[in-house]
Amino acid sequence: MNKKSPTLKKKNRQVNHLLVNHYGIPFRPKKLPNPADALIATILSQNTNDNNSYKAYLNLKRRYKSLDKLAEAPRREIENTIKVAGLGKQKSTAIKAFLSTIKKRGDNINLNYIKKMNDADILTELTSIKGVGVKTASCVLLFSLDRNVCPVDTHVHRTLNRIGIVKTKTPDKTFAQINNQLADGIAHQFHTNLIKLGREICKPSTPSCTICPLLKVCSFKKKNLNKPLITKNNSFLLLDSI
Numbered sequence: 557m558n559k560k561s562p563t564l565k566k567k568n569r570q571v572n573h574l575l576v577n578h579y580g581i582p583f584r585p586k587k588l589p590n591p592a593d594a595l596i597a598t599i600l601s602q603n604t605n606d607n608n609s610y611k612a613y614l615n616l617k618r619r620y621k622s623l624d625k626l627a628e629a630p631r632r633e634i635e636n637t638i639k640v641a642g643l644g645k646q647k648s649t650a651i652k653a654f655l656s657t658i659k660k661r662g663d664n665i666n667l668n669y670i671k672k673m674n675d676a677d678i679l680t681e682l683t684s685i686k687g688v689g690v691k692t693a694s695c696v697l698l699f700s701l702d703r704n705v706c707p708v709d710t711h712v713h714r715t716l717n718r719i720g721i722v723k724t725k726t727p728d729k730t731f732a733q734i735n736n737q738l739a740d741g742i743a744h745q746f747h748t749n750l751i752k753l754g755r756e757i758c759k760p761s762t763p764s765c766t767i768c769p770l771l772k773v774c775s776f777k778k779k780n781l782n783k784p785l786i787t788k789n790n791s792f793l794l795l796d797s798i
Contacts, residue, residue: 571773575750631648694707719775751793757784
């Protein structure tokens with residue numbers, strides 16, 4: 557990660573302040589999910605909306621009462637159980653690979669051992685598992701372990717580039733640049749509200765710039781200043797709901 561930049565850190569704080577003023581401080585459950593559940597839920601969330609991935613997650617929980625039972629299940633059975641989330645073969649393969657890897661470490665299937673590790677070591681540890689990328693690992697850090705780490709999905713990547721905080725080609729490169737530049741304790745607010753912004757206002761093709769809380773600080777050159785389309789509230793977040 558890059559050395560800290562006072563200017564970039566200040567802009568992140570400013571953007572976070574404007575987003576909190578607009579959206580408020582995001583809901584967060586008092587009891588955070590365990591790391592293994594957070595990782596599996598994040599796998600389910602790939603390339604689908606949070607409502608469908610939540611349904612798939614609940615299907616797994618209802619059918620398999622423990623991670624050990626899930627680990628024993630045939631991959632095809634898991635695929636059928638999570639089909640509502642789409643990409644069932646890919647996701648069931650990733651879940652099986654994760655559980656198989658963790659099972660080799662001991663009798664109990666869990667990720668509790670990572671709680672004492674630092675952020676960089678956790679990222680290295682989790683991304684060494686087949687099917688687990690930087691975004692999935694960073695979601696475990698934020699949503700389960702309460703680390704000050706901002707996962708970067710397509711929404712966060714797009715909005716940060718448009719705002720002008722980064723100039724990067726991929727979400728992983730955005731992650732590398734942004735995560736040494738966050739003010740203490742803002743990661744959950746910053747991540748969650750950027751996702752809301754990307755879903756409801758800063759959309760890929762027709763952003764509603766006239767109602768954007770970041771309009772005055774945004775560097776996006778192709779602003780859409782037409783009357784905004786009416787959009788539905790799209791604030792449900794899987795990892796704050798499991």
